[in-house]
Amino acid sequence: AAGVIQSPRHLIKEKRETATLKCYPISRHDTVYWYQQGPGQDPQFLISFYEKMQSDKGSIPDRFSAQQFSDYHSELNMSSLELGDSALYFCASARISGSGDEQFFGPGTRLTVL
Amino acid sequence: AQTVTQSQPEMSVQEAETVTLSCTYDTSESNYYLFWYKQPPSRQMILVIRQEAYKQQNATENRFSVNFQKAAKSFSLKISDSQLGDTAMYFCAFMRGTGSGNTGKLIFGQGTTLQVKP
Numbered sequence: 001a002a003g004v005i006q007s008p009r010h011l012i013k014e015k016r017e018t019a020t021l022k023c024y025p026i027s028r029h030d031t032v033y034w035y036q037q038g039p040g041q042d043p044q045f046l047i048s049f050y051e052k053m054q055s056d057k058g059s060i061p062d063r064f065s066a067q068q069f070s071d072y073h074s075e076l077n078m079s080s081l082e083l084g085d086s087a088l089y090f091c092a093s094a095r096i097s098g099s100g101d102e103q104f105f106g107p108g109t110r111l112t113v114l
Numbered sequence: 115a116q117t118v119t120q121s122q123p124e125m126s127v128q129e130a131e132t133v134t135l136s137c138t139y140d141t142s143e144s145n146y147y148l149f150w151y152k153q154p155p156s157r158q159m160i161l162v163i164r165q166e167a168y169k170q171q172n173a174t175e176n177r178f179s180v181n182f183q184k185a186a187k188s189f190s191l192k193i194s195d196s197q198l199g200d201t202a203m204y205f206c207a208f209m210r211g212t213g214s215g216n217t218g219k220l221i222f223g224q225g226t227t228l229q230v231k232p
Contacts, residue, residue, distance in 0.1 A: 035220075045221070101218065108159075
């Protein structure tokens with residue numbers, strides 16, 4: 001079965017530009033999570049969606065927004081990019097059943113802000 | 115709020131030997147799950163092993179096993195017969211039990227870089 005797909009894999013932007021990261025979860029998974037991993041750091045939870053509704057929000061800047069669409073794919077929109085936004089952005093998907101379901105991670109999108 | 119602490123930034127082990135990575139956590143929850151993730155140089159996040167807090171038996175997956183001490187809030191990972199391919203960053207992670215109001219987000223520790231030497 002296909003895993004979580006993220007696009008693009010690499011993205012280079014200038015300061016103050018915008019970026020859109022896309023995530024395609026595993027088939028039949030109803031939950032999507034976004035994480036940000038800065039250089040040499042652990043992944044930090046940004047936001048999650050369950051059945052197309054925002055389910056939780058972490059340390060996500062107001063400049064970022066996200067949504068999950070009817071086909072369950074999700075997009076993370078980032079505006080007014082700053083140098084500090086340079087990081088690896090992971091999307092993970094899961095099928096929530098109340099039993100600590102495994103989150104399957106995508107390969108990540110490496111964002112570089114110049 | 116839950117916290118996860120990995121106090122060993124770097125460790126090394128000789129090939130074929132055994133190594134133990136430490137992790138402690140803090141929570142007031144009774145229903146939760148603990149995980150170890152491996153992140154090789156490719157940066158892909160790979161689940162190594164998981165432990166349900168309600169289970170007393172320690173989880174094992176081939177060469178990987180955990181020592182789960184619930185009262186001490188400790189969750190260490192033991193890697194037996196270390197292989198060169200085990201070289202990676204290892205993250206300990208906590209997740210509240212999913213259910214009403216719980217979304218399943220992962221809270222990670224700072225990570226331990228493991229180098230397996232030939």
